[in-house]
Amino acid sequence: MTDQLVEAARDALRAAGRPRPFAAGARLITAGSVSDEVLLVEGGAIKIVLADPDGAETLAGVYGPGALVGESGVMRGRPRSAHVVALTAGRAVHVAGSTFRRLVDENAAVRHLVDRTADDRRQVADDRQLRQTHDVLTRVGTVLLSWARTVGVPTASGVLVHGLSQRDIAQAVVASEKSVEAALGALRAAGVLTTSRLAIRITGPDELARLVSTPRHRRSP
Structure with a gap:
């Protein structure tokens, strides 16, 4: 029933x-701008980037087809709280803010999708906070596995994640690019992934999952 409601929405x-x-x-949404529409991603991949007043940025999430973005600002009547940037080419359905609010009022399926989206975002935020208790290698491996599930493209030689840079990974795991570079090097040496410009191929998802769950990669209390 839940899947039927989501698709109906x-x-x-x-x-x-x-x-x-x-x-x-392409920047689909700019932080601080007027919240005048909602986007439903239909193809491609996007990232949501939180910008601090001092200019620091945190990659809050990576999403693919089916994702709803921009709904929070429209529902609350507040300016955009984050940038939404396309990682790959794709397409999105643009729904005017007034139309979206009417649909939320009139359509139970759309209300369900809004509630589920909020729950998913809270879970992503909780997961991001939990990752900070681990070392950089574990954080990098965990976030790559998450992105592989969300926007990864299965291939004969592994799961391919397009469009994400080393800086994106650093922003996602809240670590320096140098630390991320070292972690990626260790994961390449372990034979679980390969990297090229704006592309990461996870050649051994199961092996990577086992590697990042190994206690030796956890921080000491």
């Missing part, structure tokens, strides 16, 4: 909105 948003393509690197 997406159908309602598709009927009420306008599909538009986006290019890799």
Whole structure:
């Protein structure tokens, strides 16, 4: 029933909105701007980036098809709280804010999707906080596995994650790029992934999962 409600909500948003393509690197939402529409991602991958007043950025999440973004600001009538940037080319349905609020009032399926999206974001935030109790290698491996499940493309030689840079990983795990580089080097040496420009191929997802769950990679209390 839950999956049926979610798909019914997406159908309602598709009927009420306008599909538009986006290019890799496009900024779909800018922090501080007016919250005047909601996006339903239909193809490609995006990242949500939180910007601190001092200019520091944290990668709060990576999402793919089916993701709803921008709904919080529209529902609360507040400016955007984060940047939304396309990691790859794709497309999204744009729904005007007034139309979206009406759908939330009238359509139980859309309300369910909004509630589920909020729950998912809270879970992502909790997971991000929990990761900080681990060392950098474990944090990097864990977040890569999460992204592989969310936006990874299965191939004959592993799961391919497109569009994410070393800086993105550093922002996601709250570590220096140098530390992330060292962690990626260790994971390459372990034979669980390969890297190229803006692409990571996880060649051994099960092996990577076992590696990051090994107690020796946990921080001491």
